[in-house]
Amino acid sequence: MAYPLSAESAAWQRKARAYAENELMPYEEQAEMNDGVLPAEISARHKRLALELGFSKMDAPTSHGGLQLPMLDQVIVWEQLGRVTNALCWSVSEAHSWMFDACSPQQIQEFIVPLMVGSRCECYAITEAESGSDPSALATTATRDGDHYLIEGEKWFVTSANKADFFILQAIVKGESDDQQHALFLVDIDAAGAEIIDNPSFGHTFSSHHPTYRFSNVRVHESRRIGAVGDGMEFTKSWFRRERLMIAARCCGAAARLIDMATTFAKQRVVSGQPISEYQMIQAMLADSVTELWAARLMTYETAAMQDRGEPLSLVHTHCSMAKLYASEMANRVADRVVQIFGGRGYMRGNAAQRFYRELRVDRIWEGTSEIQRLIIARSVLKRNLDTVLG
Ligand SMILES: Cc1cc2nc3c(=O)[nH]c(=O)nc-3n(C[C@H](O)[C@H](O)[C@H](O)COP(=O)(O)OP(=O)(O)OC[C@H]3O[C@@H](n4cnc5c(N)ncnc54)[C@H](O)[C@@H]3O)c2cc1C
Numbered sequence: 001m002a003y004p005l006s007a008e009s010a011a012w013q014r015k016a017r018a019y020a021e022n023e024l025m026p027y028e029e030q031a032e033m034n035d036g037v038l039p040a041e042i043s044a045r046h047k048r049l050a051l052e053l054g055f056s057k058m059d060a061p062t063s064h065g066g067l068q069l070p071m072l073d074q075v076i077v078w079e080q081l082g083r084v085t086n087a088l089c090w091s092v093s094e095a096h097s098w099m100f101d102a103c104s105p106q107q108i109q110e111f112i113v114p115l116m117v118g119s120r121c122e123c124y125a126i127t128e129a130e131s132g133s134d135p136s137a138l139a140t141t142a143t144r145d146g147d148h149y150l151i152e153g154e155k156w157f158v159t160s161a162n163k164a165d166f167f168i169l170q171a172i173v174k175g176e177s178d179d180q181q182h183a184l185f186l187v188d189i190d191a192a193g194a195e196i197i198d199n200p201s202f203g204h205t206f207s208s209h210h211p212t213y214r215f216s217n218v219r220v221h222e223s224r225r226i227g228a229v230g231d232g233m234e235f236t237k238s239w240f241r242r243e244r245l246m247i248a249a250r251c252c253g254a255a256a257r258l259i260d261m262a263t264t265f266a267k268q269r270v271v272s273g274q275p276i277s278e279y280q281m282i283q284a285m286l287a288d289s290v291t292e293l294w295a296a297r298l299m300t301y302e303t304a305a306m307q308d309r310g311e312p313l314s315l316v317h318t319h320c321s322m323a324k325l326y327a328s329e330m331a332n333r334v335a336d337r338v339v340q341i342f343g344g345r346g347y348m349r350g351n352a353a354q355r356f357y358r359e360l361r362v363d364r365i366w367e368g369t370s371e372i373q374r375l376i377i378a379r380s381v382l383k384r385n386l387d388t389v390l391g
Helices: 007-032 040-052 071-081 097-102 105-117 232-268 280-308 311-345 353-363 372-381 386-390
Strands: 120-126 140-144 147-157 166-174 182-188 194-198 212-221
Touching: 007 040, 007 071, 007 353, 040 353, 071 232, 071 280, 097 105, 097 232, 147 166, 147 182, 166 194, 166 232, 182 212, 232 280, 232 311, 232 353, 280 311, 311 353, 311 386, 372 386
Parallel strands: 120 166, 140 166
Antiparallel strands: 140 147, 147 212, 166 182, 194 212
16 A cells, blocks of 8 residues: 555655656766766756756745645655755755754844745765764864854865855854854855865766865854854754655655666566566565555655644654665665676676766765664664654
8 A cells, every 4th residue: 555645745756756757867877978067058047947946945934935834745855856866956055944943033034044045055065085884983172262253173074065155064162161062154165265176976877976075264253153162063963854754755766766677677588488576586675665565665654744733842853764775675686686786787887777876875884884874773772662762
């Protein structure tokens, strides 16, 4: 039985599927063969359509012109967008609801509303050379200097910095009474003292890069600090919850497309006189993939529904970790099997299975590795008990 969706949710699913299949998928191979980059007019069309569809403001409150969609609908949209390779679905930035709670009215007007309307683009800079899984090892500092801060440090893997015009940057505050606490800052991408020091290549072919930035005494006015000193980690957790859930959704979409492709291929590919779909070892791979996708989808939808029901944030946090952990590991297993079902054809870059095989790998790493998700889940059950965690 299909998961029961309201008419509105089903309409969002159809719209996102049509955008993914009709507008984005036709350009995947072109992107793959051109370092992820499409002709400017095609990218502009993708962005315009995504804005018209409302993808940049799904989570934004209606009081600020957003759609304030239920989380379940947002997950359903991202699931469909996850069917596309080469990150072509990243055609717009998104204004998250937590940003409207965290930012001042001036910051909302200057930075967050522009994300909604597509006139600005952000990147999120937390990770450093020594601080990836362990944010307590953060070394970037923001030292008070009158009504300014001086930012000093290095940030790694800053996704989309080549497209962004500002960073949301996490640093340790110094020179205040609440010294050594984390805070977030809005920093212009071209601020004096901010420079790219490396732009490494990665396993996928995306037009969004993940460069390393050096911040040398970058002057940031105190009005660019988000919230209070000490709030930084909590805001980052809000970012993580959303990103982890949407990674889970995209992984479900990717796995669904992979299974569709493998099913079609297996029925038409004849080896030793019969379609490979007749071979039970191929059937087993399909069966495991469908079963695991079903489990991941239920977990992802239910985690979204928990948020819509207003369940406690700590439990939602644990569930976002479970959904991300299971869905990303599931999608990687599915991609591996589907490449195998395609045989040599599955190793060609023109085959979406091959691209997913590379692209899905990072979903087990970014926004907290699978090991870190396991720690979050284990700590949650140890602190509470199973009945509290699972209900
Ligand atoms: C393509 C890409 C894009 C990214 N984009 C961004 C971005 O936009 N902004 C940003 O801030 N960061 C970004 N990241 C960084 C990403 O979030 C980190 O890579 C990730 O959190 C892991 O940190 P690390 O690489 O330092 O690994 P480490 O922390 O060095 O971990 C190495 C290994 O040790 C394991 N490990 C660590 N601690 C434990 C533990 N306590 N128990 C068990 N195992 C443990 C990890 O799971 C991992 O397997 C990106 C990374 C990549 C690859």
